[in-house]
Amino acid sequence: MTLDRELVGRSYPPSAVYEVGRAKIAEFATAVGAPDPVHLDADAARAAGHPDVIAPPTFAVVISLEAAFVVLSDPEVGLDYSRVVHGEQRFLHHRPIRAGDRLVATTTIDAARTVAGNDLLTARVELATEDGEAVCTATSMLVARGEQGTT
């Protein structure tokens, strides 16, 4: 199938609030082997000028990938979930994510095109606090391999 260019610019309603916890940051930092005390120790984080422990640079994916997947459940997008792979990922940090943040994710389709039988869809997820402070822009390019695709 071919992705409809009309999809570009489509936005989805904001997600429920995700409350970032110290234990989740510690769990993620441990899983990726990030040794920095600012992820694990609130005192060390404060000494470095942060209000609380901060998340490693790719932690935003815990919230953003699920938010990006709202496009897969949009019947007008019509991507075949079973064929979707993650093609590219980008994070733009406006400030580090930290424990205590109450984040809302808003997803927008930035690009949609079909190349060599593969559907390429770029979903931009804006993570902001409940009060509207921008925290991170997480952009995912999802690839749905076509029947004759080469990816």
Added chain:
Amino acid sequence: MSVEVGTELPEQVFRITRADLVRYAGASGDFNPIHWNERVATAVGLPGVIAHGMFTMALAGRAVTAWTGDPAAVVEYQVRFGRPVVVPDDDEGAELTVRGKVGALLDDGRARVDLTVTSEGEKVLSLARAVVRLP
């Protein structure tokens, strides 16, 4: 730290075992069975269980944060997932080598770091780059 275009980051070598993938699945919430179940991975045409692309991205990012000494200095980070990292069911797992060098000095005391990320001699990420605030 004296930084110029071409300055190289210390090379980092990581080992990825099946246990690491299970731990990352739990921490990230990505339970796709291709990252822990050989039967499912081979049924969809993969050579075996593969690492989460996002786990590979996180490890590569550690080469950058180890160099800056401050995870908050990473302002921007992006990768393209090229070839999967196949993780064998043994104690050694797969090896991931991360090299990096400064590709550009930007305004406001920032620098762009270009990463080369390989496993078994093959590039697994492409267009892997981070923008960091220099101390």
